[in-house]
Amino acid sequence: MKITADSVAEMMKSAPPNRQKFYWDDDLAGFGFYRLPSGVGTWIVEFRPVSGGSKKRLKLGRVGTLKASEAREAARKTIAHAGLGKDLAKDRADERASGTVRDLVEEYIAGKEMKPSTRDFYNVTLKKHIVPHLGSQKAVAVSRVDVQRAHMKMSRTARYSANRAMALLSAAYVWGAKRGLVPEGMNPAASIDRNKEEARERYLTPDEMTRLGDALREAETVGIPHKASDSKHAPKEKNRTIYGPHVTGAIRLLMLTGCRLREILNLRWDEYDEKRGLLLLPDSKTGRKTVVLSEAAQAEIDGLPRVGKYVIAGRSAGLPDEQPRTDLKKPWAAIAGRAGLDDVHLHDLRHTFASVGAGGGMSLLTIGKLLGHADAATTQRYAHLHVDPTRAAANTIAGQIAAAIGGK
Structure with a gap:
């Protein structure tokens, strides 16, 4: 038959066939439809x-969804591609058989060499942000528009985490392309418009440090007045929550060393060189790291009860399957709240360590070494606090010039 819009409409109005029936076009060989x-x-x-x-x-x-003219053009292109050696049927079958975005990212996380902490972070990012928006879609069928829309939805509740999700997704596509999981060069997460990020700058003032110190002593002695949301695992006496020395000690060590949270919580006793006053960390964020301890920091460690293999003992301390403490969120919220520091995060204690050094005239190179920065540019965020040595130099230079020109 001559397949046109009218002839097909007329055929579709007729009684349905008793079994599948094919109709072929007189002009374009291979083009048709079936009922x-x-x-x-x-x-x-x-x-x-x-x-x-x-x-x-x-x-x-479907007939009715796709017009006769549109179907004819699609058929013509398919036949033309076949003449050039491109099998669209195979491409479509491969697409149906290909893995989902979730499969791709999971394979990347499992197959890429990375730190355990990084792997844990990626798994959380995948579960919380990528899977709800893109996880079930075929990895080879996702477009850049799909990813941009997903990023916008993620950004409504977690702007920075949405950016981390895009970085993970982009890395997974690059990795997958090298292994034939997606077509070479395919990366719909590349060049996605990211949310603007601003580095957080919150440092404790001397008065705030004093208040925090008072709250820490209160927490480990008489206890912090507790609320219903406080940790149920901590003993309560006279409506107060007492936090043990490992909790308060961890917070003090964060301030006295400038270490990252996981560097302190994962610290083992066998990584503490008591004689030389060093922490020999085998695997920090930037790789192997040696932390030079101050007398105050070493005294804090020496004063902690040795329970299990971790300096900061967790709930499983001393047990065969001992694990490090997971976090300090609830104790920190209670202690910081008691000190009137509700806007202070644990990581801000690391910034405070650096800011005290910069404000005291210590070189940025030295501060970077103490913090374990792999890139000197990372330490530049504290440059604006590093004013005393610069002012002294300015006074020396300008003083000589003023004397020469007769300035006041």
Whole structure:
């Protein structure tokens, strides 16, 4: 039959066939449609991928959803591609068989060499941000528009985490392309507009440090007045929550060393060189790291009860399957709140350590070494606090010039 909009409409109005029935176009060989006993019609095209190869059939879409002219054009392109050696039927089958975005990212996380802490962070990012928006989509079918829309939705509740999710997704596509999991060069997460990020600058003032010190002593002696949301695992006496020396000691060590939270919570006793006053960390964020301890920091460590293999004992301390303490969120919230520091995060204690050094005239190079920065540029965030040595130099230079020119 001559397939036109009118002829197909007329055919679709007729009684449905008793079994699947095919109709082929007189002009374009291989183009047609079929009807089922249910009355549904589907556009199809038949072609041979290569000369002498077996014939293949590709569904183009439903009759009624796809116009006759549109179906004809799609069939013409399919046949033309086949003549050039491109098998659209195989491409579509490969797409159906390919893994999802979740599969791709999971394989990347499992197959890429990375630190355990990084792997844990990636798994959380995948579960909380990527899977809800893109996880079930085929990795090879995701477009840049899909990813940009997903990023916008993520950003409504977690602007910075949305950026981390895009970085993870982009890395997974680059990794997957090298291993044939997605087409070479395919990366729909590349060049996505990210949310603007501003470095947080919160340092404790001398008065705030004093208040925090008072709250720490109160926490480990008489206890912090507790609320219903406080840790149920800490003993309560006279409506107060007492926090043990490992909790308060961890907070003090964060301030006295400038270490990262996980560096303190994962610290083992065998990584503490008591004689030389060093922490020999085998695997920090920037790799192996040696922390030079002050007398105050070493005294804090020496004063902690030795329970288990970790300096900061967790709930499983001393048990065969001992694990480090996971976090300090609840104790810190109570202690910081008691000190009137509700806007202070634990990581701000590391910034405070650096800010005291910069404000005291210590070189940025030395501060970077104490903090374990792999890149000197990272320490530059404290440059604006490093004013006393610069002012002294300015006074020396300007003083000589003023004397020469007769300045006041």
